[in-house]
Amino acid sequence: KPPITGVPLKSQAAVTDALGKVTDVPGVAKLALQLEDQAAQTYLFAQFNVTAPAGIETAATIAPVEAMHAAILRYLLGEYPVPDDFLPVDKAAKPDDLTV
Secondary structure, three states, rough: OOOOOOOOOHHHHHHHHHHOOEEEHHHHHHHHHHHHHHHHHHHHHHHHHHOOOOHHHHHHHHHHHHHHHHHHHHOOOOOOOOOOOOOOOOOOOOHHHOOO
């Protein structure tokens, strides 16, 4: 497979800027939590909007892992690790956010 070069995310500049403003470990954890929440919700959104069975299976496999990462970060930040009964999709990246 050819190497992946560049980052095909419209939000990359904003994430890099936010990371540059972080001054402590809790700040890094909060930024990581935002990214994990968005990733989990994006994969959940994909499960209901992708039509290829392999894509649905991949999204369904990854979404709970991202949600577990978010739960661990919430715990480390002193928050209740499972804030919602169901994972929403309001923070999910839209398809056009996933390209340059």
